Amino acid sequence: MTLLTLTFKEIAYRRTGFILGMISVIIAVGVLVAEFTLLGLHDFRSEQILKMKEQNIREEMRSLEEDYRKITKDMGFNLLILPGNQNLGDLYAEGYTAKTMPELYAEKLAHAGIESIKHLLPCLEQKTRWPEKGNRVIILNGIRGEMPSSESRLEPILAPVPQGKMALGYEIWTSLNLKPGDRVRLSGEDLVIDSCLPQRGSQDDITVWVNLSLAQKMLGQEGRISAILALKCLCEGMNIEKIRKEITSVLPDTQVVEFTIPSLARDRARGRAKTAAEASLAAEKEHQSKMKREREKFISWFIPIMIVGGVVWTGLLFFANAKERKMEIAILSALGLQSKHILQVFLLKAMIMGFLGGLIGYLAGFMFGVFSMHLPLDLNMAALLYSPGVFWGSVVAPPLLCMMASLIPALLAAWQNPAEIFTRE
Amino acid sequence: MKEPVIDIRNITKIYKGIRTEIRAVDRVSISLGAGEYVAVKGPSGCGKTTLLLVTGGLLQPESGSVLISGRDFSALSPDERSAFRSENIGFVFQQFYLVPYLTAFENILCPSLAKPSGEARDAAMALVKKFHLEERKDHVPGKLSTGEKQRVALARALLNHPGILLADEPTGNLDEENADVVLESLGEFARSGGAVLLVTHDARAANTADRVIPMREGKME
Numbered sequence: 001m002t003l004l005t006l007t008f009k010e011i012a013y014r015r016t017g018f019i020l021g022m023i024s025v026i027i028a029v030g031v032l033v034a035e036f037t038l039l040g041l042h043d044f045r046s047e048q049i050l051k052m053k054e055q056n057i058r059e060e061m062r063s064l065e066e067d068y069r070k071i072t073k074d075m076g077f078n079l080l081i082l083p084g085n086q087n088l089g090d091l092y093a094e095g096y097t098a099k100t101m102p103e104l105y106a107e108k109l110a111h112a113g114i115e116s117i118k119h120l121l122p123c124l125e126q127k128t129r130w131p132e133k134g135n136r137v138i139i140l141n142g143i144r145g146e147m148p149s150s151e152s153r154l155e156p157i158l159a160p161v162p163q164g165k166m167a168l169g170y171e172i173w174t175s176l177n178l179k180p181g182d183r184v185r186l187s188g189e190d191l192v193i194d195s196c197l198p199q200r201g202s203q204d205d206i207t208v209w210v211n212l213s214l215a216q217k218m219l220g221q222e223g224r225i226s227a228i229l230a231l232k233c234l235c236e237g238m239n240i241e242k243i244r245k246e247i248t249s250v251l252p253d254t255q256v257v258e259f260t261i262p263s264l265a266r267d268r269a270r271g272r273a274k275t276a277a278e279a280s281l282a283a284e285k286e287h288q289s290k291m292k293r294e295r296e297k298f299i300s301w302f303i304p305i306m307i308v309g310g311v312v313w314t315g316l317l318f319f320a321n322a323k324e325r326k327m328e329i330a331i332l333s334a335l336g337l338q339s340k341h342i343l344q345v346f347l348l349k350a351m352i353m354g355f356l357g358g359l360i361g362y363l364a365g366f367m368f369g370v371f372s373m374h375l376p377l378d379l380n381m382a383a384l385l386y387s388p389g390v391f392w393g394s395v396v397a398p399p400l401l402c403m404m405a406s407l408i409p410a411l412l413a414a415w416q417n418p419a420e421i422f423t424r425e
Numbered sequence: 426m427k428e429p430v431i432d433i434r435n436i437t438k439i440y441k442g443i444r445t446e447i448r449a450v451d452r453v454s455i456s457l458g459a460g461e462y463v464a465v466k467g468p469s470g471c472g473k474t475t476l477l478l479v480t481g482g483l484l485q486p487e488s489g490s491v492l493i494s495g496r497d498f499s500a501l502s503p504d505e506r507s508a509f510r511s512e513n514i515g516f517v518f519q520q521f522y523l524v525p526y527l528t529a530f531e532n533i534l535c536p537s538l539a540k541p542s543g544e545a546r547d548a549a550m551a552l553v554k555k556f557h558l559e560e561r562k563d564h565v566p567g568k569l570s571t572g573e574k575q576r577v578a579l580a581r582a583l584l585n586h587p588g589i590l591l592a593d594e595p596t597g598n599l600d601e602e603n604a605d606v607v608l609e610s611l612g613e614f615a616r617s618g619g620a621v622l623l624v625t626h627d628a629r630a631a632n633t634a635d636r637v638i639p640m641r642e643g644k645m646e
Contacts, residue, residue, distance in 0.1 A: 001534040002541070006527070013526030331522045334483060335581070336511020336539035338504040419483035422518070423474065 003341060007348040014321065018353060021317045025357025025398050028306040030365035033394055035299050037369025040385045042295065046288035053284055057277040079243065081109070081228040084253040095203040096125045096139055097226035103212075105251050106228050112250040116243050121145070121229040124215045130208070132185045133176060139207040142215020160211060165194035167209040186210070187218045307401065314353070314405035318346065322409040330418035339414035346410030347403050354399030362394035428495050429456040430588060430620040431480060436489035438475050449475040450486070451643040457622060459588070462615035464623040464634035472643040473624035474593050480622060481514055481591050482506035493589065511539035515582030517607075519594035521574040523566040529553075529577045530562040536584045545584065552580035556610075572603030579610055590614055592623045596630050608633045 011018045082091070083099040091097055106122035124142040129135045145160030161167055166186065168178060173196040178184065182193045186208065199205060216222045230247070244256040322329075329342055370385065438450040449472040457463050465473045478484040480491055482498050483506075491498040493513060501509060515536075523532045533552055537545035553562050556576040566574055575595060582590060592611060596604035612633055615621045623634055631637045639646040 001527075001531055001537060001545075003538060005531075006538065009526050009531070327522065328524055331524060332535065332538070333507060334481070334510070334516050334522075335536045336507050336585075338507045338539065340504070341539060417483070419478045422478065422483070422522075 003344050004348060007345060007352065010325075010345075011349060011352065014324065017317055017321055017324075018349070021314050021353045021402070022357040022360075024310050024313045025354055025402065026361040026364060028310040029358050029361025029394050029398055030368065032299070032303060032306060033362050033365025033390060034369040034372075035295065035302070035365075036387065036390045037366050037385055038372065039292065039295050039299075040387065041369060042288070042292055044384060046285075046292070049288070050281065050284060053281055057281065060277065061274065078258065079230040079240075079247070080257045081105075081230060081247060081251065081254050082257060083226070084255050086226075086255065088255075088257065094127065096127055098126070100124070100221055100224035100226050101254065103216075103223050103225045105254065106225065109228065109230075109247065109250055112246075114243075114246045114250070116246065117230050119229075119231040121231065122212065122225045123227055123229065124212060124219065124221055124225050125227065126219050126221075128187075128219065130186060132187075137206065138172065139203055140215055140218065141207050141209045142212040142219075143209060144212035161194065161209050163211050163214070164191060165211075166191045167195045167197060168193060169197055169203075169205040169207040170199040171205040172208065189214060189218065310398075311401055311405040314350070314402050315408065318350065318406040318409040321349075322346070322413040325413065326416065326421050329413050329416060330421035333416075333418040334422075342414040343410050346406050346413060350402040350406035350410075351399040354402030355395060357402075358394045358396075358398035361398070362391060365394075428458075429492075430459050430461075430494055431455070431457040431622060432492040432495075433476075433480060434490050434492070436476070436479055436486045436491065438472070438479055438484060438486045448643050450479065452489070453640075453643070453645055454489075455622075455638060455645075457589075457620040459620055460615055460618050462612060462621040462623070462633075462635045464625060464631040464637045465640050466625055466628065466631040466637050467640035468626055471640045473626075473640050475643075476640070477591050477593050477622065477624045481516060482510055507539065511536055512585060513587050513589055515585070515587040515590045517575075517578055517582050517590065517592040517595045519597040521566070521571075521578045521598075523574060523577060523581075525566055528563050528565055529558055529569060529573070532566070532577050533580045533584055535581055540585060548584055548586075549580070552583060556580050556606075571598050572600065572606070575599055575603060575607055579607060583614070588619055590619055590621045592621065594625050594627075595623070596625070596627060604630065 082088075082097055083101040086097050086099040103122060106120055109117065110120050122144060126140055128138060128140050130138050143160055166184070173179065173193070178193055178196065180193050180195055184191055184193060191210065197204065210218075212225070216224060240258055247256050248254060329345075332342065332345075366385070370381065433453060433455045436450055436453050437448065440447040440449055451472075453472075453476060455463065455465070455476075465476060467473050475484065479486050479499075482491070482493075482501070486499060490500070493509070496509070498506065498509065523529075524535065527535070530549060530553060533549045534545055537549075542548075553559055556579065558573065558576060558580070561569055561573050566577070569577065575598070579595070590611065595607050595611070599607065608630055611621050611623060615635070621634070623630065625631050
């Protein structure tokens with residue numbers, strides 16, 4: 001017979017105490033493993049949710065691009081035809097074209113037979129001052145309306161400013177307290193305000209629109225224009241390079257720039273959508289992280305409590321067991337068992353209790369964690385959630401802790417004087 | 426003259442209470458040689474059980490010494506005394522003191538826990554046959570009669586072939602027939618060369634010994 005046999009026999013004989021101890025280990029380990037499993041499932045779920053969200057965002061962005069492509073396909077390109085010697089950097093810096101080209105270019109282009117060009121608007125635009133209004137800086141824009149095109153049967157896109165009339169940008173009419181119908185003088189010319197435009201948040205707000213011929217006269221640029229707007233240009237495959245080539249073949253000393261509003265709007269829309277999507281994704285990540293942090297916080301204080309509680313409860317059970325076995329220990333001592341043998345008897349029992357409790361607790365906690373998320377349990381899921389650290393922790397730590405809990409009762413039993421027990425009996 | 430197997434020299438054992446002191450054994454000396462069967466007879470409370478426990482190394486005397494086969498038993502540490510006891514001394518108690526969840530056979534095997542041996546099972550089986558326990562060897566003490574329990578206790582005491590048997594009122598709970606079996610076994614042990622120290626209040630049991638030493642109030646008379 002061995003001490004192990006003796007231990008198993010004693011466990012079977014006093015199984016109530018052993019089962020109570022094992023249950024406390026099962027509960028402690030089970031709850032911890034369930035929490036760790038749920039954390040693992042949480043991470044798995046979070047990853048799935050985030051992947052799905054990212055996938056949705058990608059699809060939405062693709063859809064947005066596709067929609068925008070369709071929209072801008074209907075809108076077509078907006079082009080700015082500029083003098084060839086106009087420095088684009090200056091144009092972007094100043095906000096208007098300083099160079100000019102013959103007004104005839106507009107007519108030439110209108111009758112060139114280019115199918116993709118629908119609406120042509122020549123204009124003369126320059127930064128100048130309004131002497132009669134405190135010499136304030138304005139952008140004087142002379143327009144004559146749409147060029148009648150041999151190809152276009154569409155409605156004109158922009159009407160000219162009638163002779164003797166002017167249109168004012170928002171900042172001008174609000175700061176000068178002007179309104180439609182008011183008579184004003186601009187560089188010696190008497191004009192009636194035809195319209196006051198709403199705020200646009202651009203240089204249009206400091207622009208004064210007059211008839212093209214009047215602007216040419218005021219600026220000393222008769223027969224000259226600074227740009228031709230070509231609006232809603234459409235072509236097969238939306239190939240701007242094709243249109244560019246067509247225009248420059250008719251007007252070789254010009255340059256063609258895509259009018260940035262649609263592309264900017266597209267980029268801005270895309271940017272806004274992307275920002276919103278990223279914000280949504282970040283919010284979801286933060287939410288998942290927050291949930292995970294809360295779980296981890298719970299585990300961080302729960303673990304010590306469970307360990308201490310488990311050790312104390314196990315210790316009490318072993319104290320009771322040692323008291324119950326006083327006579328038995330005295331007999332074994334009388335028969336020649338030394339204190340180390342008595343110690344082994346108790347520690348072996350504690351080890352078995354801890355190991356079995358830990359193993360059962362691990363299985364129970366793992367199953368609970370999985371089933372509580374209503375997930376089908378298959379080998380792949382089990383493999384995904386299995387953590388070697390948690391498993392080995394569950395079967396190694398409890399036996400050690402139970403042995404620790406049983407140490408004092410075991411030592412007291414080992415050191416007891418058998419004669420005192422016999423004489424008391 | 427042969428060296429005594431048990432040499433108790435001037436042993437005094439005092440039980441100290443909160444306000445009282447009891448001299449359970451007062452300057453007692455006894456010697457036993459191999460093959461000697463000595464009975465210490467006295468009424469309950471005279472200190473004979475204490476004397477036995479001191480002899481077996483389960484109690485430490487206040488003064489005096491116990492030499493077992495020439496070795497000062499009382500000078501050893503508790504674990505050394507346990508180890509020595511497992512090889513040299515067998516105990517038989519009035520209450521049997523069997524482990525309740527082990528079978529009769531396993532109870533007999535208990536001393537082998539301290540000194541594992543490949544021959545223990547064979548030796549235990551031989552003792553089962555000697556004490557006619559074949560039919561009962563797989564029963565737990567709760568299912569055994571008093572006589573069977575004491576025979577199991579006796580067999581357990583003999584498993585490691587000790588040179589000394591210490592018996593404390595071994596027939597106290599037995600009927601005449603079973604008592605005779607136990608006393609005959611003690612005599613047989615002595616005849617085969619072992620030393621037996623029996624403590625009892627029963628004159629009939631004491632008279633089976635080679636020598637009877639009366640004891641009263643902790644002293645030898």
